[in-house]
Amino acid sequence: MPEMAIKNAFYAQSxxxxxxxxxxxxxxxxxxxxxPDRIGKVYAGHNGIIGALKEELIDTSLESDDxxxxxxxxxxxxxxxxxxxxxxxxxxxxxxxxxxxxxxxHDIGYFFYNGGGDSQDTAYKVSQIADKMGYPITCIGVxxxxxxxxxxxxxxxxxxxxxxYIATSTLExxxxxxxxxxxxxxxxxxxxxxxxxxxxxxxxxxxGQTEGEPPHIILFPEIPFDREAFLARVDHxxxxxxxxxxxxxxxxxxxxxxxLADAGAKDAFGHTQLGGVAPALANxxxxxxxxxxxxxxxxxxxxxxxxxxxxxxVEQAYAVGKAAVEMALEGKQALMPTIVREQASPYQWKxxxxxxxxxxxxxxxxxxxxxxxxxxxxxxxxxxYLAPLIAGESFPPFENGLPKVAKLKNELVEKKLRTPFxx
Amino acid sequence: MPEMAIKNAFYAQSxxxxxxxxxxxxxxxxxxxxxPDRIGKVYAGHNGIIGALKEELIDTSLESDDxxxxxxxxxxxxxxxxxxxxxxxxxxxxxxxxxxxxxxxHDIGYFFYNGGGDSQDTAYKVSQIADKMGYPITCIGVxxxxxxxxxxxxxxxxxxxxxxYIATSTLExxxxxxxxxxxxxxxxxxxxxxxxxxxxxxxxxxxGQTEGEPPHIILFPEIPFDREAFLARVDHxxxxxxxxxxxxxxxxxxxxxxxLADAGAKDAFGHTQLGGVAPALANxxxxxxxxxxxxxxxxxxxxxxxxxxxxxxVEQAYAVGKAAVEMALEGKQALMPTIVREQASPYQWKxxxxxxxxxxxxxxxxxxxxxxxxxxxxxxxxxxYLAPLIAGESFPPFENGLPKVAKLKNELVEKKLRTPFxx
Numbered sequence: 091m092p093e094m095a096i097k098n099a100f101y102a103q104s105x106x107x108x109x110x111x112x113x114x115x116x117x118x119x120x121x122x123x124x125x126p127d128r129i130g131k132v133y134a135g136h137n138g139i140i141g142a143l144k145e146e147l148i149d150t151s152l153e154s155d156d157x158x159x160x161x162x163x164x165x166x167x168x169x170x171x172x173x174x175x176x177x178x179x180x181x182x183x184x185x186x187x188x189x190x191x192x193x194x195x196h197d198i199g200y201f202f203y204n205g206g207g208d209s210q211d212t213a214y215k216v217s218q219i220a221d222k223m224g225y226p227i228t229c230i231g232v233x234x235x236x237x238x239x240x241x242x243x244x245x246x247x248x249x250x251x252x253x254x255y256i257a258t259s260t261l262e263x264x265x266x267x268x269x270x271x272x273x274x275x276x277x278x279x280x281x282x283x284x285x286x287x288x289x290x291x292x293x294x295x296x297x298g299q300t301e302g303e304p305p306h307i308i309l310f311p312e313i314p315f316d317r318e319a320f321l322a323r324v325d326h327x328x329x330x331x332x333x334x335x336x337x338x339x340x341x342x343x344x345x346x347x348x349x350l351a352d353a354g355a356k357d358a359f360g361h362t363q364l365g366g367v368a369p370a371l372a373n374x375x376x377x378x379x380x381x382x383x384x385x386x387x388x389x390x391x392x393x394x395x396x397x398x399x400x401x402x403x404v405e406q407a408y409a410v411g412k413a414a415v416e417m418a419l420e421g422k423q424a425l426m427p428t429i430v431r432e433q434a435s436p437y438q439w440k441x442x443x444x445x446x447x448x449x450x451x452x453x454x455x456x457x458x459x460x461x462x463x464x465x466x467x468x469x470x471x472x473x474x475y476l477a478p479l480i481a482g483e484s485f486p487p488f489e490n491g492l493p494k495v496a497k498l499k500n501e502l503v504e505k506k507l508r509t510p511f512x513x
Numbered sequence: 514m515p516e517m518a519i520k521n522a523f524y525a526q527s528x529x530x531x532x533x534x535x536x537x538x539x540x541x542x543x544x545x546x547x548x549p550d551r552i553g554k555v556y557a558g559h560n561g562i563i564g565a566l567k568e569e570l571i572d573t574s575l576e577s578d579d580x581x582x583x584x585x586x587x588x589x590x591x592x593x594x595x596x597x598x599x600x601x602x603x604x605x606x607x608x609x610x611x612x613x614x615x616x617x618x619h620d621i622g623y624f625f626y627n628g629g630g631d632s633q634d635t636a637y638k639v640s641q642i643a644d645k646m647g648y649p650i651t652c653i654g655v656x657x658x659x660x661x662x663x664x665x666x667x668x669x670x671x672x673x674x675x676x677x678y679i680a681t682s683t684l685e686x687x688x689x690x691x692x693x694x695x696x697x698x699x700x701x702x703x704x705x706x707x708x709x710x711x712x713x714x715x716x717x718x719x720x721g722q723t724e725g726e727p728p729h730i731i732l733f734p735e736i737p738f739d740r741e742a743f744l745a746r747v748d749h750x751x752x753x754x755x756x757x758x759x760x761x762x763x764x765x766x767x768x769x770x771x772x773l774a775d776a777g778a779k780d781a782f783g784h785t786q787l788g789g790v791a792p793a794l795a796n797x798x799x800x801x802x803x804x805x806x807x808x809x810x811x812x813x814x815x816x817x818x819x820x821x822x823x824x825x826x827v828e829q830a831y832a833v834g835k836a837a838v839e840m841a842l843e844g845k846q847a848l849m850p851t852i853v854r855e856q857a858s859p860y861q862w863k864x865x866x867x868x869x870x871x872x873x874x875x876x877x878x879x880x881x882x883x884x885x886x887x888x889x890x891x892x893x894x895x896x897x898y899l900a901p902l903i904a905g906e907s908f909p910p911f912e913n914g915l916p917k918v919a920k921l922k923n924e925l926v927e928k929k930l931r932t933p934f935x936x
Contacts, residue, residue, distance in 0.1 A: 107692045137695045166688030172696040262817035265589030269530045272560045273595040389809035394685040398820055480914035491903035
């Protein structure tokens with residue numbers, strides 16, 4: 091067997107970051123370090139693929155094993171992420187030629203790209219340069235997205251932790267409202283992420299088990315918003331249970347596709363105010379029913395809440411990073427490791443794989459049988475699906491009362507190319 | 514020494530609930546259970562003082578020791594809380610006569626009232642019926658408020674946990690923004706509670722230690738909002754650090770006292786929209802500087818977040834409940850146990866006491882030397898004060914991925930009075 095050449099690896103984070111994307115980074119880097127006979131250094135793109143284009147490569151070999159391990163409990167994207175989608179090779183050959191130039195200059199033979207649908211599309215396009223432009227590089231995608239909308243994989247690393255945060259927050263806030271509803275707030279609305287799919291909103295449903303337990307209403311982007319039905323349901327809950335807790339997806343929309351968040355509010359200067367769904371709903375409740383309300387918008391808090399991450403999610407995030415490197419070492423190409431559910435209860439899962447060419451062009455919606463007939467709740471099937479994903483706690487270490495996070499040096503490799511690159 | 518009569522106790526929760534008010538309930542009930550020779554049953558008011566007026570008394574003796582212990586890790590108010598302030602005896606003698614009637618019917622000799630400033634005022638007024646209306650009852654207040662605005666006590670049970678939640682959330686969300694700021698969101702605004710005092714906003718400042726670390730701007734109710742100075746500072750941070758994280762108190766206001774949250778936004782129907790500070794600030798940033806922004810409103814999530822409670826806070830909440838019962842047994846009257854700071858580092862504290870008559874009429878503001886000269890940050894003195902209050906973790910037990918909470922029976926004692934009472 092001929093001796094294989096040692097090549098460097100490029101790893102980058104892409105799109106909206108999560109509480110566990112750094113756990114995937116940890117999986118990639120730790121696994122690569124175990125194979126010095128095959129993988130030289132792991133260079134991390136500073137701000138995703140932009141780091142490759144601009145030749146801004148972070149030398150992760152300068153980070154200690156302990157600091158790399160600390161990524162396991164550090165939210166955000168430790169190397170910087172970006173929203174930059176590569177066009178097709180035919181449309182923007184210049185970017186691909188630049189990538190090859192940078193890869194060649196730094197002897198990069200492996201490309202690991204950690205992100206959602208758009209990022210898997212980028213990873214797929216990069217894999218094509220191996221064939222179409224004659225530069226041999228092994229490309230493996232690493233799945234990540236709080237939206238849980240990647241196809242082929244049972245779930246997406248990042249989702250389980252948001253789900254746990256939202257379920258926990260819904261449970262806790264509901265106990266607050268319930269305590270006070272006789273003389274104070276009667277309606278509470280929590281706005282959660284998910285512009286196209288209601289997975290995160292659905293997770294709020296785990297806070298209650300039986301009829302009457304909060305949340306009483308979930309609003310999904312999949313179900314057209316019906317103002318009268320919503321208000322009738324709020325009214326019913328306040329009369330029946332004394333209060334009403336609503337979990338609303340930011341993507342909640344009218345039948346004609348208008349988002350509730352774009353309700354046309356104007357500020358004092360007459361500018362359109364980009365509201366949120368929660369205040370829009372709260373206003374609706376106040377105008378129609380007159381109840382005292384409160385609302386919260388979790389926004390980035392939900393996707394960065396590493397302190398309440400799901401242990402299952404952390405494990406899976408690490409595992410897909412590790413698997414990506416192992417697949418590359420096995421000579422696989424243009425794949426993405428997936429999570430395969432072998433059994434719901436007790437939960438068993440393993441790593442599978444999906445071709446990037448197919449991952450890139452699909453979006454996984456919530457199955458309609460996961461939503462109750464009235465459109466306001468989740469079914470038992472949905473609970474069975476979600477339950478294992480929020481299971482287990484993985485608290486970070488704390489110092490002085492705050493979570494300890496990785497503090498990387500993030501030193502850039504010296505540039506070898508003469509020309510800067512303009513995006 | 515003559516044998517003392519066994520009397521029942523009345524305990525109630527009042528005002529906005531917290532992540533640890535039930536820990537105080539646990540302290541009261543467990544301590545009372547240790548003195549069966551003096552205290553008979555502990556009756557909890559269903560929805561605070563209203564439970565006493567309506568003769569809706571929860572018999573806590575029907576709850577197991579384990580269930581009472583579970584209160585230690587259950588947010589919200591387990592017996593229901595209320596916003597109902599008793600008037601002076603001269604103004605509303607009817608309510609006081611009713612209280613005496615209920616107390617006499619149920620042989621109640623101890624009154625423990627768990628709340629903030631208004632609630633301590635109520636406890637004080639009830640203590641006066643002992644003298645003024647000839648019904649002997651021992652009244653002890655139990656401090657609680659996330660606003661941290663009670664006088665005489667170094668801090669208020671409930672505040673430390675909100676502070677820990679806000680500091681942790683600010684830290685985590687800041688890592689998210691920082692990862693993405695090159696190509697995406699540049700300004701993040703987190704709105705926190707505190708209508709009159711900036712204690713909670715100040716706690717966000719613990720997320721960063723040094724110049725340039727987020728949060729870059731804190732907006733306090735104590736410092737009149739200066740639009741130009743704010744926008745200049747945001748602009749500076751985006752240029753200097755690439756992004757800007759703002760923690761804004763809901764009480765942030767202009768020099769003339771107008772709240773930022775009442776910015777005059779109208780919805781599509783022309784109704785005034787009760788916004789939040791965060792969207793108002795975000796809009797301001799967008800109009801003036803054009804940066805991409807995100808905002809979050811933590812609302813009830815912050816004060817119910819038992820999952821990230823401060824261990825110091827949980828201990829102190831329990832301790833003031835325990836101390837209240839012990840003070841009552843020592844024959845003390847019309848007092849509130851306080852937290853006395855004996856030493857900042859290493860932190861040492863003990864229980865003290867303050868007369869209800871004085872607690873009831875004061876509000877503790879943030880000392881001005883806790884705020885930096887530019888009005889946008891916290892000083893070292895403030896850090897020294899806040900640091901021990903968020904120290905230590907006190908994670909609840911989890912089950913199926915969610916915090917386990919107490920499930921009390923909350924059975925009402927049979928009524929003995931013939932007449933119902935209308936509030």
